[in-house]
Amino acid sequence: MEQTKVETAFQWLDKTTELIQQQMNVPYLDSLSITLSYMMGKETLEEQNDLLKQQLEKKAKELNIFQYEKEVLRKTIQLATLKGMKDATQQQHLITPDTVAMFIGYLSEKLIGKNDHVRLFDPACGTGNLLTAVVNRLSGNKQAYGSEVDPTLIQLALMNANVQQLDIEYFHQDSLRPFLLEPVDLVVSDLPVGYYPDDVQASQYELKAEEGHSYSHHLFIEQGIKYAKEGGYLVFVIPNFLFESEQSSQLNRFLHKHAHVIGLLQLPLSMFKLEKNAKSIFILQKKGRATNAPKEALMAQLPSFKNPVAMNKMLDKINQWFQSENGNDE
Incomplete structure (x- = not known):
């Protein structure tokens, strides 16, 4: 049951992060941080264009991230972080399994x-x-x-x-x-x-x-x-x-x-x-x-x-x- 929740939440988080990555042309890990910040306050950045703001509003309606338990959210963020770190060149960009x-x-x-x-x-x-x-x-x-x-x-x-x-x-x-x-x-x-x-x-x-x-x-x-x-x-x-x-x-x-x-x-x-x-x-x-x-x-x-x-x-x-x-x- 928890695994299914993690998979569902990760798919949403990953797609939203990729959307920001493509539209703003910033690395995946930075895009992930923007996504998480948006999830918390639904705030958008000045450098986000109107199309991206509309897309984020649409994504926000697809999933209520706060319906999940803390451990589900932690594992979801970890999976997204691991994806971002696969492309990271800095040695310190590692995560504890x-x-x-x-x-x-x-x-x-x-x-x-x-x-x-x-x-x-x-x-x-x-x-x-x-x-x-x-x-x-x-x-x-x-x-x-x-x-x-x-x-x-x-x-x-x-x-x-x-x-x-x-x-x-x-x-x-x-x-x-x-x-x-x-x-x-x-x-x-x-x-x-x-x-x-x-x-x-x-x-x-x-x-x-x-x-x-x-x-x-x-x-x-x-x-x-x-x-x-x-x-x-x-x-x-x-x-x-x-x-x-x-x-x-x-x-x-x-x-x-x-x-x-x-x-x-x-x-x-x-x-x-x-x-x-x-x-x-x-x-x-x-x-x-x-x-x-x-x-x-x-x-x-x-x-x-x-x-x-x-x-x-x-x-x-x-x-x-x-x-x-x-x-x-x-």
Whole structure:
């Protein structure tokens, strides 16, 4: 039923976006942002001609997008974003796969439990797909924050949250610079992988490279820990080679000093075209006066998300782990 709703909503969203793309001669992702903005307020831009305005009014009558649940809308926007990113040449125009976003939502729920008030932050939120997936999964009152430097992506993130009617505050800035942000209970992020070009800013970090450019994925881990509360949790999507680089010993020392390693779950290799691009889910807890390392870290190689039997067995094992560690099996 949900799949049918997603397909119907996507067809409408895609055709409307293509209409704007053709008439205004702007890239698909920018056209998608205009479409989402139009859906929210039925406002048209000055540069839209009368024909396009009439066509948009006609399209608006075809479908009431607000009849759909938040998760249907999130998945619909994700599909349109993925289509736009196929033609995008910029490396940062990537999106966290839906199965991974939903799985991180499940893990976040297990870590946080039934909390009346949760503050969460994604310092590299992109289009907001991972952040909104986690927000939709958690119960209680949620204050969510995201940061993104890319103007196209943060505009999509804002529209994504608005269409789902989620209250998320976004920072449009270099995410490795300081934030006006109180510490949060949960940090989630699909870490950008590569070198950070600003050596002056990188010099403020413990994980700065001793020579040359620093790894942005290392600095994002440190930034996440900085803005987490004592005892707060962090769930990162990391490259599998994270602990094999020439700076890995420095990272290990930093993590031993500041965090407890809760778990490492390797994503199915079948998800990646090349093994060198494979990733894992890395779970940390920021050290505090009342925190302790787990009796045994949660380590596993996840089966294919397309194999429901194997996946259910894995979820049973993970649930048992949470139950045995701290009784957080709600």
